[in-house]
Structures are given as structure tokens and as C-alpha cells.
Amino acid sequence: MAVSTRPPSSSATPVPPRRERRRGHANEVKLPLRARLRRDKGVLVMCVPMLLLLGIFAYVPMLGNVVAFQDYSPFVGIRNSPFVGLANFERVFADPGFWNALANTLAITGFQIVFYFPVPIVLALLLNSVLSARVRVVVQSVVYLPHFFSWVLVVSVFQQLLGGAGLLNQALRAAGHQGVSIVTDPDVFLFLVTSQTVWKDAGWGIIVFLAALAAVDPALYEAAAMDGADRWRRLWHITLPALKSVIILLLILRLGDALTVGFEQLILQRDAVGADVAEVLDTFVYYRGVRDGNWSYAAAAGLVKGVVSLLLVLGANKVAHLFGEAGVYSRR
Amino acid sequence: MTTIDRTARERVERASRPGRRRHPARPAWDEEPSVAGKTAKAVTLVVICLAVVLPLYTILLTSLSTQAAITRAGGLVLVPGELTLDAYRQVLAGGIVTRAVLVSVGITTVGTALSMVVSVLGAYGLSRSGSLGHRAILFTVLITMFFGAGIIPTYLLVSSLNLINSYWSLILPTAVSAFNVLLLRSAFMNLDQQILDSARIDGAGDWRILTRIVLPMTKAVTSVIALFYAVGYWNAFFQATLYINDSDKQPLQVVLRAMVLQGQTVPGQVEVGAGQVSSLAIQMAVVVIAIVPVLLVYPWVQKHFTSGVLIGAVKG
């Protein structure tokens, strides 16, 4: 097709020429260790500050997770608390509440990946197509503000709008209608929490995509237009490929966060719809472990969550590789 | 925006309907959208903005309302009643907020600078696939996204480093975000490797390539990551309550949050001081005060969104 007169590997196209790079690997692997060390000394040194900070401030305290295998009391310390094997994990898995929370968490995550995740992308494309720089800045500055509101505020804004005493129901009652209960209906809860997330975070989520769009060489559009591609074709063949790698990266990382859904958001609306639909893993762990200083239980649940998240990310990464994408974690 | 040869321009202009006014920023090769398309876009943008602006309006209005007006409304105020600046006066009185702003600005500036240096170096260090130890280091970074540490081990660490009550306790533990490093790395890897390779052949070292080519070409992404870090430092609240003991060293979010607590019921018969100023007005004033810096900073970030590519094109 016409667009291909400029091959995607040319100039500033974000998708790297994979085949060449892979061939490069094949050569590099053969180099002896000392030669590789000499070659990569520069980049290795650059990693040192990051590794130091992570080592001290992430990995050292992470060792504290050993309490998951203990009956830990902060007053006797990790070294003096008795080990209990896997008892804490057994308690986590034996609790039907855990499985209910897990199911709810996955439902919310799945729903949000379908109905929230694409929203910032679409908004970014929409905004990117606005010509006036001033309109763009104003709109962006406005739509990303809700990200800085607390969940308490977001939930109460939604309640003032959709709640039983909110504007919508006042209007319905004034019109002689019965009124609708949106915020207390467990059946529409998924829609409610997702629309809250969209309202709060979609504007903020735009930014990464806008930055990625800024990296697209306008000359590509021009050439495509010259070749007769209309705006939809240009979107499909230039803009979306430019966003592909960041979309995939964020999608994979979102999967890694699959077990983490808005703790505060859900705790605030728990009573409205009941724990059966609003209990998620984080709230479950909070009520069973953290709130009562049951650190061992909380650590066990945290480890389970971490392992599952890691597996999800590595799995998603594998899938990305199958589709020829770099993903988050390259093969070599 | 870009130069274009005369014939092409004429061709496009002929294609577009005569008599329609073109937007000056519209590139010559871009066809004029349909009226319906333009209208749909405008309506969508207006609706989206209204969805944010209207709640913002009630928040602002509530922060400016008297207790009487708030009591009448029974919550957020929708219709303007008696207005007052009392909430802002109370929040800003005595210079406590001003000093906290200075603390927060300092932490955010130093923290963001440190984070960016470390993350950019790390992301670049990880951006050459196939380099020695690259996978292991990447995995080391990735793991920190999934396995956190409890409050107590982290506190014990900060304490053993003698960082309790030090501003560094608000910076160092969160200085590196794996998520941000991965985003940066992805942006670096998406650069045209040929440019980097040819620079290398010209004898440029990694440091030179990073500062002279990679960073200028990824200005948009790096400024977004800087924004992410800055917002993280700016919003940090929990760490400060844990690690900072002196009232005079507390950052803005801690000070503001304490004001929001005012008026909440504490179990038992403890009476918490309720002033004459409505607690809801104060809460909303706090919301407004907290988002002002955010409003100011965005246009600065946005400025970097357009410049990245051109430099790359020049180098290429």
C-alpha cells in the first residue's frame, strides 16, 4: 500500500528494526566475558546508583517479608518470633473470603482493562488531532485535575450526582418518577467504579500517550497524505504503530497490577453494595491483617499477590513476544 | 509546521472545498475534516471538560461559602449563597502552610532531580539489549514492583540509617520507581538505533550519546516521567507522618490533611476543636490549594511535547 513507501524502520519510527537487532545478539553472545565487560562497562556503571538505591530501600526491607512464615510480633522482633512454616498461607487459602475477594478483584480488573484502559488512548488521539495548541493545553490541564482529588471527594461527587438524594434523582422525582438507585445497586457496581476511575484518572492517563505521539515524525503523515492516505488510514498506519509499544508496555504492567484495584475507592463504597461484591484483595488483607496488626498474615497475602502478579507479567510478556513485540522484559 | 513543496500544496488546496477557512495550524497536506466530524469533536471535548469543570465549580464554591450556606445545602454547595474567604484565611493563617509549601517544593525539586538522574542513567543502562547482566538487572528492577515491604521493616531501615526526622527519609526510599524506569527504557529503546550506532562509530561514548542524542530526542517522555516523580513527591503523605517528627518539617500534604481531619468525630468523648469556620469549606479550600501548583506545572511539561522529534530529525 501507499504508505509503505516509507518503511516503518526509517528515521524516527518508534518500532525498532527487530531482525537486525537479533542478528546483533547472535554475534555478541560469542564474545568472551571480558570483552563484553569492556564493551558494556559504560552502561553497567550507569545502573549502579539505581541498583544501590533499590538494594537498600527496596530489597533490605523486603527481607522483612520473612514474617509471612512466622508468628511475628513487632515487640519481640523478626529474629525472635517463632517460625510457623506455611500456617499463614494456609489461613489465607482456607478463607472463603479470600477467594471471594480474588474473584471480585479479577472481575474489576478485567472490566477496567476493557472499559477503562482504551479511554486515555482514544482521548489522547482526539486531543492530538486538535490543531489549536491553546485548546490542547487548556483541555489537558483541565481533564487531568481529577487525578489529584482524593477518592473521598470523587465518591462524594458521584453520590451528589447519582445518589438517592442526588441531582439525578431529585430531577426524576420532580418529574414524578420513582427514582433510580445506582450507587446502591450491586448489579451496576462494576460500571459505577469503572466510570469513577475513568473520570478520575483517564485525563491523567492521556499524558504518556501524548508524549509518545510527540515522538512521531510529522514527515511521515505528510508523505502518507501525499500518497493519498486519508486521516483514518494515517491513524491506523502511522499513529497507532507509534503508540503500540507503549500501549503494550502499559497493558502488561497493568496486568501486573491486576490484583490491585482502588483500595480507598472500594472501602468507601463497601457498605453501599455489600462486601460480597466490593471486597477486593487489598481490602480483605487490610481487614484480616493490617488493621489488627496481624503482620504475618498480611505479609503472607502480600507474597501470594506478588507471586501471582509476577507470573501474570511474565506470562503477558511471553504472549507479547509471540506477537513479535518487545514487551517489558526482553528475551535476551 | 513543516515545509512542503509548492505543487503538493496546490494539489491539496485544490482538493479542499473552496471558500472554507482553513485553520492556520493545519498542515497543508491535511484534508479539511467534515463539518459533522468537527462538530462531534468539539461537542465531545466540551462535554469532557464540563464533566470536570462542574464538580470543580461546586468544590470552589463550597470553599468560598459560609457555614450557613453549607448547612442549607447539606453538603457541597451548588447555588451561590453568602460567600466568604474565611476558609482560605484560616488555612493560610500563621504561615504554617507557606512554610510547608517551601518544604514540599524543596523535597519535590531535590527528589525529582535525584530520581531523574538515577532513573535516566538506569534506563539507559538497561536499554541496550544483549549487554552484560542486562536481564538480571532488569529482573532486579521488575521484582520491586511486585514485592513491597511492610511498614515496620521500612521504618527500622530508615531508623538504622539515622534518617528519622530527616528530609532524606522522604526522598531516598521512593527515589527509584521501577514503573518509571521501564517507561523511560522503552522510550530509549524505541529510538532509531542507527542514529546511536553511527554516533558510536564516530567515537561517542555512552555518556555523550545519552546527553547529546538520547535525552534531546526523548524530551517528551523524560519530562512526563519527571512529572510523575514530582507528583509522587508532592503527594507523599504517609511517609512524612511516619518519619518526620518535627511539626516545622512537615510537608504540605501532611499539614493540609490535618486540616481536613478537623471536625471528624473521634471515638469516645474527646472533643476535637471545631472552629467557627465550616469544616467542609476548609476541606474544599484544601482541595483547591492542593491543585493550584498542579495547574501551574502542566503547561511547562506540555512545552516539551513538540520539540523532541525535530532534534532527532536534525541529527538523523
Add this chain to the structure above:
Amino acid sequence: MDDGTRMTRRSLLGLVGTGVVAIGLPAGLSSCSSGQAAAPPPTGALSSAELAKVIPSYLPREVVPPDIPSVDGSTPGFTTMPAELVTSVPTPPGSGGKYTAMSPAWWAVPPGLAKNSYYQAVNEALGTTIDFQVSDGSAYADKLQAVLASPKDVPDWVVMPSWNIPTRFQQGVGALFTDLTDHLAGDKVKKYPNLAALPSEAWKFCVFNGRLYALPFPGGSLNAAIFYRKDLFDSLGLAMPTSLEEFTEVAKAATDPSKNRWGLEDPWDNGSPFLFRNGADWFLRDGKLVSRFETEEYRQSLEWTASLFAAGVVHPDSVAGDQSGSKDRFESGQSLIAADGAGGWPEALARVRPSNPTYDQQPIDFFPVDGEQPWIPRVAPANIFSFLKKTDDEAKIAEMLAVADFIAAPFGTTEQVLVNYGVEGQHFTRDAAGAPELTDLGQREVTTTYGFLVGAPVANARVQFPDYVRDSTAYEQRMAPFMADPVFYGQQIQDPPEYSSLGKPFVDLAKDICRGRKGMKDLDAAVKTWRDSGGDELRAYREGFLTGDEPANT
């Protein structure tokens, strides 16, 4: 559970790792405490005779006679400021020491010591420098747990709200904090006359592991009440309900969604269970310990509350679980009945009266249900404690206790005014009735954290609202005949951590049942789960705290 050799090695490591070395504990003590972790926690209550040996004698002192004297333990009321203030501690009690103190605050953090003239004034009067580390009250539980796990960071004086006391605190209290028994028990307290005037019940609550460890912040006997908007009731022609049926009726009569008005806020948390004589966690029935979840009254109170929800008389936002806006809705007249903490009453007046002088909220008297008289459990006699960091320095302990004696000065003393309002003319002025009113400087600097170190005897002295003082003391006196000590009253009991989340399913279930999402069958199932998953063991644990002299039917 654990073999000895590994234990020893870990204990040794522990000395290096957990900072025990920093406070100079001998190695033996540390491994001893590790042994304690595996052993069952100490059970068994102190008999009253044993308790009497560790708590201070009670020597009440009346500085100013109250306008409304106490009846059957009701709070004494003051409707006017005394003409002359009394000085109860004639010379500065301190000896120039400097102490750090950690306290929560649920309000704007005041400036630090160097920039706070109120702190400086109080410290000067004390003759001791108290340097406060004030923390956000909502995050205090986390801060406390972290600080207590790191002994070198524990300040000299630590305030601990009762609801923030960490699990397994008994294991740590002895190693971290000073045993005050030998300084205060019995007549030793006479050195500190203001501390001696604190009620014995409050002191009993300060006993951990059989020893006196804390200074109390005494609370009133009345914890919460169901309030109604008397002004709006009058204008609607409604009267305070005197039975369950009337309660439901007025709630229905008050509800008119088209006028944006509903009968009540969710009454579950502070309301319904109290109406049904179910306001405690444990009951003694026929000599057997019964959890409230197992009682018939719990069931009845749930059914009744669910009927209110079903009738549509509960404010929709409250149905949606938004309790934070409850006060705003009640004060604006969107809902006419709301249960609230007792402290919320005068605060509402302070908020609303300036713009609405006729605003009037009153507590609903508890009424007989099913022919049974009301039964109102006395609440914990102290809500907040303070602990002194472990030290062998007798002079330090004596100085801090003398400081506490100053702070505990009762209503009507110069000390009480200084601690609560600062310096006259600088931090406060007096209104027409002589009641102190904070100036702008006072609003910024004055804080209640000194008061959290130790409380004064409870007095209702909101002289700005004499009608409130009269109404609330009268209510307390009307309710006094129905007040009773619940089982375990005044005992400091911490449930083992493995049982601490057993009650949570009932909190959720109650919300579900009230809102009609679940029914009594689910309650039966939950009770069975509770018993099987540790409830019966918790009961057995709790039975160890029965002293044998409990009154019947608690």
C-alpha cells in the same frame, strides 16, 4: 513448635538486628521475651483486691462546686465560669528537664516549640520542656506500631488512644515503658493530689500485665446517643418517640423525598443495638459467656433496623454508606435523627448556632422495648493513655509525674485554663459570660496534646452553651438508672491476634441485612462459622478474665 538451638541463634541475631542492644537490655531478657511469644498470653483477671493494690487511692477534690452536681455517676455540669480561679499547684512542678512527647492530633498541626508561644508559656509554667511530636490522628496507629518496633525511636512520653493500642502490646509494654506501680499505687499518689483525684475506674484501665503502666484520660459515662432535631420536630408537629413503634412512625412522618428530607441516618453503629439492650460485646447469660452476635437481642435489633431501611426512611447517602457526611445532613435538616458520639453535640452547636440560633438537637431517651427497661452499658472509663519510656532514673519519673499532676488540674484552676486556652490576652479573651474564647493566635497555637498526656476529672463545662450543659447533664441523670457495668467492665483485655478479625464478617453482614441484601439465615451461618473458626476459643480465652463477682444479666 521450635527447637532450642535455632531459638538461641535467632535470639543472638535478634540482639543485633532489632536494636534491643540500643536500649541496653541484657541478652537474657530478650530471649525470655521470645519464649513468651510462643507461650500462651497471660490470662486471668486480677481480683478487685489485687487491683486495689496496684492502682492509686482515690482522693476526690472539689475546687469549684458544680452548678449541676453529679447524680449516680453523671457528669457534673458547669453553666458559668467561676469568679475566682484556684491555683492547685503553687510552684512550677518541673526541675528543668527536657522531654519529647508523641501525640496524635485530629486537627491542624500547631507550629513547633521554637515558634509556638503557647507551648513556651505552658512549658515555663511547668518548669519542664515538653517537646511534642504531633502526628496525624488518622495515621497514628501505623506510626505507633512502627515506633514501638524500634525502641531507640520511642520518645520519652507516648500518648496512645485506646483504639490504637497495637496487638500483642502486653509483650512490649514491660520492655518499652516504665512501671508506674511503685510511684503511684495506693497512698503514694498523695504526692500528686490532682492525679489522686482521678477516678479509680480510669486507673484500673491503665493496668497491663497486672501492673500500672499508664496515665489515663478519663472519659464520661455517656459515649453516644441517638439525637433528633427538636427544632424541626416541633415545626413538623412531631414528638420525641417513646417506643419502637413511635420511632418508626416519626421516621416515616419526617420522610419526604420531594423536600429532600429523610427520617434518619443509618442507626446501626451507635443506635439500634443500644435500644435493644445489646450495646456490649459480651454478655453473661446463666453463668455462660455469650457473644453479642449469638444473642436474640442482636437479631431483633437487626430485624428492626432492616425494617427502617425497607420503609425508605433512611437517607439515601447513608444507605450508600457515606457516614462522613452524616453530620452535614443532620445539621442541614436533610435527616432528622442521627446517632453520634456524645462529643459531637457541643461541636454541632459551635458550628451551627452562629448561623442558626434556633438550632436544637436533643438526645432521644432510651425507652422500654418488649416490656424490658433500657440497659445502657457504661463505656470504657478512659479513652486515651500515656506511657513513660522505660527509665530507671527516679528523678526523671518524678518530674514527669509532677508535670502530669499539673496538667490534671480540674476545671476552675489556673492550670486548667493555661493548659486548655493558653495565656489570657494573648491566646484567649473572655466573652460576656466569662468563657474563654481563643484569639487568632490561640486558634493556631493552642492544642489539646498536653491534655492527652493525662486528663482532668470529667466535667461538662461548655459555659458558652449553658442550655447544652443543662440538657446533657439532665439526660445523663435520666439515663443513670439504666446504666450498668457490662461484663469485663474496666478491664484492659487484648484478644489474641488470631481472633482479632473474627468480628469483621458481622460488621459486613449487619450492613447487608439492614439493607435487605441478606437475611437471618445468613446470620445463623455466620454465627456457626464464627464458632468454628475461633469464636469458641475466644470465648474460652475471655472466660479466663471473669472475676466471679459480675452482676447477673450483663
